[in-house]
Amino acid sequence: MLQQPELVRLLTEGHLSLKNCDEDCLTGNSQEPKQSVDEEGDPFNFTPQLIHLHKDHEIFEDGDIHRHMYLQDLYISEADDKPPLSVSEFACHISGCSAVFSTLEEYEHHYNSLHRHVCCSCRRSLPSARLLDIHIQEWHDSLFTILAQRQDLYQCLVEGCGQKFRTSKHRKDHLIRIHKYPPDFRFDKTKKDRGTRQMKRQQQKDTAMELVDDVCESEGVGEVMCDVLSNQLEQGESMETHVSEEEAARMAKSASTEEHADLSEAAHSTGTSTEPLKPRYSYRVPTTVCFGHGSVRGFRGRRGRRK
C-alpha cells in the first residue's frame, strides 16, 4: 500500500489540531454549500451533504453480522471465505449498445472500433476522421457530385499523397498501381452489393473491417455493429494491434475503396493508442449533411426517436 508509511508518520507524530477553524466559523451559514452560478435549468444537482445512517441501513449489514458472530463466539478476524473485492465495470454509453467491459482498455477498444467516425446518413463506421470526411463528401454531398463532373475531386485515400481524380475508378486504379493495393480487394462496392457475408468471414483482416461497414442497414447500428465486432474480435483481435504497429505501410497496402468511398482501411487509431483523442474532427462536418459536432455524427439523427 503506497501510502502506509506516510500515514503512519502522520498518525504517530503528536497532535495536529484543526487549524483554519476560523474559516469554518467565518463562513457563517456554512451548512449551505456555495453555488457558483445559479443557472436556470442547471442539471448538476450534487451538493455536499451530511449523511445520517439509521440502524437498519444496508451499509451497516455486514458490520452487524460480524458483531453478532462475535457475541456468539463465532467470530474469526481473518476469515478465508471472504469474496474478492469487486471492481466497477465499464459500459458503452451509446444507447442501444449494451456492451460491458471489465477493463478500461476493452472499453476504449470497443468504442474506438465501433462508435467513432460514423456517418449519420448511412450509418457506416469509418476507420478514421479523414476517411469519414471523404465518405460524406463523395456519398452524401450533392454539390460534390456536380462539381466532380468538371474537376478532379476524388482524393487518393492514402494520406499524404494528395492526388485527385476525376472518377472513383481512376482513383482505384491509382491505388492499385501506385500504392499497391490488392486488386481483389473490395472496390466499387455499393451498399446493395453485399455478397455473401459468411464467405467473407473466413477471409483476411481486410474483410473483417468491411463487414463492420456493411451492417449499417439495421435500426440499431450500435447493437449490430457491436455484435459483429465482438464476434470478429475473437478471430481477428490480433489484427488490429498488428496493423497499428506498421501503420503507414499497412495503410498504403491494405486499404480499399468502393465506388462511393466505402472505406475499409484498417483503423489507425485502435484501442491500443495512447495518444489522446483529437477533437479536431469535431467541427468539420459539412452542415448540409449532419448537424452539430462530434465523432459520433452518425447517431445525431436518431436522438429524436429515443425517448
Add this chain to the structure above:
Amino acid sequence: EYRIEILHFKKYVKDITNIQARRDRQLVSKRLLLNDDEDQPGVTMDTNSGEQVRQIGPEREGHLKALSKALRDPSAQLTFIKQENSMHLLVGLLTGSDATCRLQAVRCLHELSHSPHTNVAPAFLPATPYLLTYLSGQSTKFTELCLYTLGNLCPDSDVVKEKLLAQGIIPALANCIENQRHNLAVVEAVGFTLSQLLQAKDAAEKIIPMVLASSLPSHLISVLTPDPKFGLAPAIECAWCLHYISCSMKDNRVLLAHGALLQCSSLLVSLGGAVAEGNKEEGMELLICPLLRCVGNLLSSCPVKDLNTQVADIRIVVALCALLQAYLQAQPALARESAWVLNNLTAHSSAFCSALLTLNLVPGLIQLLPFSQGINTMILRVLANVAHKKKELCVQLAHHGLLSALCATLKMADQEMVTLSMDVLSVLVVSGPQVAEEFVRQGGLSLLEAIQYNSEGEIRQRATRLLEHHPLSSSTYCSVKTSVLCQSLCYVISQLL
C-alpha cells in the same frame, strides 16, 4: 467444520435478517458465561436434577450444579419451565441465606436465559426484580451472571422488557457501571445488557431518552479507551451502545455535549495509527466499526463551527484513509463506512477539505475509485465535497490526477458514478482555464460527445450542458479547418466570377 459453521451461520443470519426484516424485528444474540472450569459449552443430559433440587440438604448444592449443567440443553429448558413452581423454587434459592446456593441458582437462571426458545423468557417474571436488586451487590461474579441473564432476556419478550424498564433497569445499570467501574468484566456485562436493550426497534421512543437522562453516557464514553491488559471487550460493548443511540436519534446534542464525538474521533486516530503500523490486535475491527458509526452519525448533528472542539485532531482524516486502505480487501464494508465518515467530515468543512490536500491524501483516494460495492461512489462524493469548497482546491485536485480518473469513471457502468463524475467535472472545469484545457487534452470532449447518447436522460443532459455552456466549448484546442463545403463554395464562386 468450524469454517462451515461460519458459513452456515452467515447464511442463517442473512435468512433470519430477511425474515425479521419482513416481520420488523432485529438480529438477536445471547451470551453464555461459562463456568470457570469449562472452556467449551458442553451439554450433559440429566433428567433428575429438577426433582432432586427440591430436597433440602447438603446435597442440594450438588444437585443445583447438576441442574445448571442439564439446563444447557434446550429441551430440558422447556421441560423445566413447564414444571409447576420450578421458577419459584429457583427464586427462593436465589434469595436464600445460602450464598453458594444463590450462586448456583443464578447459574441455573443464566442457562435458562440462554434458551433459543422465546417462550422461556416470560417465565422469568418472578425473578427479574431480584436480579435487578443484585446488580448493586458486591459479589462481582454474581453480578456478572445477573447482568448476562438480564441481557439475554431483553430481546425475547416485550413483556419482560416493559417490566424491566418499569422496575428500573436503566438506573440499576447506571449505578452498577459506576460502582464497578474498576471491574472490567462487570463493565463489559453492563455494556452488553444495555446494548441488548438499545437494539430494540422502539428504543428511540422508550429507552434512549431514559438512558440519555442517566449518567450512562459519560460512563460509556469513559470506557471507550481500551485497557491494555483486559483487552477490547468492554470498549466494544460500550461503543455499540453509543452507536445504537446515535443512529436511532436525529438529534445527538446530548451525546455531543458529553464529548462523545471528541472521544470517538481521538480513539479512531490511535486505532488508525495502530492499523497503519500493522499492529492489528485480534478483533480490532469490532471496536473500529461502532466507533466509525458513532463519528459518522454524530457529525451529522454537529454544527460546522463546533468541529474544532468536537473533532480537535485533524489527523482523523489520515486515520480514515489508513482504515480505508487497510480494510479494503479484508472487509470492504468497513472501508465503505470509513469513506462515509470522510464524507461527513468534508461535507461542510473547508478545514477538513484543505487537510485532505495538504496531507497529501488525495492521490490515495483517487486510487480507490475503481472499487465498487459502494466504495467508489462514496469516495467520489468526498472528492466532490472538496471540489465544491474552493476553486484553488479544484486546481490542486486536477493536479493530483482527478481529471484522468474522471475520464475513467465517466465510462463506468454504474450510473451513479457517471452522474457524480459529471457533477464534479462541472465544478472543475469552471475553476480555471488550465483545468478545462487539461480535460480537453485528455480526450474529454469526445468522451462527453459519446455520453450524449447515453440512454439516461439525466446523463445526456449533463453531457450536453458541459459541452455547450462550459468553457470546454470555447477551448482553444479546436483547430480551424476549412470544411469541404467551404471549399466547394469557393470553387463555385470562382467559376461564376
